[in-house]
Amino acid sequence: MTEIEQKRRPGKILGVLALLSVAAGLYFALIKAPPDAYQGEVQRIMYIHIPSILTAYLSFFIVFVGSCLYLWKRERRDDILAYAAAEIGVLFTALTIVEGSIWGKPTWGVWWTWDARLTLTALLLMIFVGYLMLRSLIEDPERAAVSGAVLGIIGFLDIPLIHMSVYWWRTLHQPPSILRPDKAPWDNVHPSMLIALAINFIAFLLLYFYLLSLRIRVGETEERIRTKTLEGAA
Amino acid sequence: MGPWGFVWLAYGIVWAAIVLYLVGLKSRMRKAHARLSQLKSKEGTDKHAT
């Protein structure tokens, strides 16, 4: 087996595991789990919505860690990690918003409300789309990496503050609304619902790490290209 | 649109997006590898030349 193929093996195993767990998750979410007593079939969207947002938060935490490490040690791989995690984080955050909106239409009757959760997720998306834009709009790769790292840290630090401010805005002296989106989406939790959620959560995690590993490899390869091009020019 | 309609819509969009991203990543990977081996072979011929 060539060197490259050997390196790819754990990635491939991860991919297969991810695929299997996604399939299992789909089965449990769509077939095995019963419909919710109040929300009906639409509640099934929660089986991907909750793992989505949790994965997105995980991703942005990784951006934060990667950014800190990069500023500290200036090793390229930390920057590649941060960039990769930001890209995939943006993907999952956007998906979370779409899922939340689609769930909202039959549940609340509207595609969008300014409730705390949706607003927060939208803000999260904006901050990390900004990260991607900043990285792509700065010419010098070294400066782009450093600027990105700083933004990654500052952005992450702001998240709890944004959280607090948006939640207070939506709950302090606001008349109790008929929409209670902060209520947990189920009351009587059937065990197979919990199982479905757990399996889908694992599936999303595996899928996330698979995508992350792929994206990191892409980043590393592109980095090698950049170095070789510089060497060639020298 | 009935309740299942929303479910399919949500699941459909999510998995379509993930698959698209995956495909995009693989394509990017392929291009990068091609460029890398191109650079490597160029390096090889340069070395032979000098």
Add this chain to the structure above:
Amino acid sequence: MRWTNIDREEKHGLPEPDRLLLWKDLLLELRRRESLLAMFFFGALLLFIFHFALDVRPEKAADMAPGLLWLAVVFCGTLGLMQLFQAERENRCLEALLLSPIDRAVIFVSKVFFNLILMVMLEIVIFPLFWVLFNLTAWDRLPMIFLYGLLGTVGFCVVGTLFSALTLGARGREILLPLLLLPMLIPVVLATIRGIEIVLQAGDFSEALPWLHLLIGFDVIFSTAGILVFEWIVEP
């Protein structure tokens, strides 16, 4: 105008660095008046446009006032931020500054203060103008409102200065800077507006207190983070 020598620290034979930097920036601004005038006029213009666009009736004026006021301040402030490092970019001043023995954090602090002074000057004009245009009366609550405004402005200046430096040399900076800045400032925007709202409506001040704490927390956290991080941003 003379700076006194009471607490000057002699650093490598230089007078206290950030006072000097600040004084340089202020002097430049006073002479050229680029940012300040633009901000004044834009702020006044925004207030007018808001009034037309939103058809602000007298009954609703007090409700909408804080939001509109702070929006005007934020948009004007963003204008000022664009110019913030302009002087340094010309004639390679930034590199010269960085080569000098001045601590990078000092450059950051002096820029923040400069920006803060500009914005406070803006607000001193805009707030009363606003009061008059929107027919507000609550004069006795003005100090409290200024407090919220000031704390909010500090938050704006700290993060704004950071991002202004961060986006130096990025393409499309005119769009990128607001795009990055505004989501980050949501806590400041919310806290300032809600705080002013509550004070204006003579509501229970304890309701406004959490917002005050949030503002103070935001200012402290990002001032600290800014001071720590700034040296990496401006590295040439």
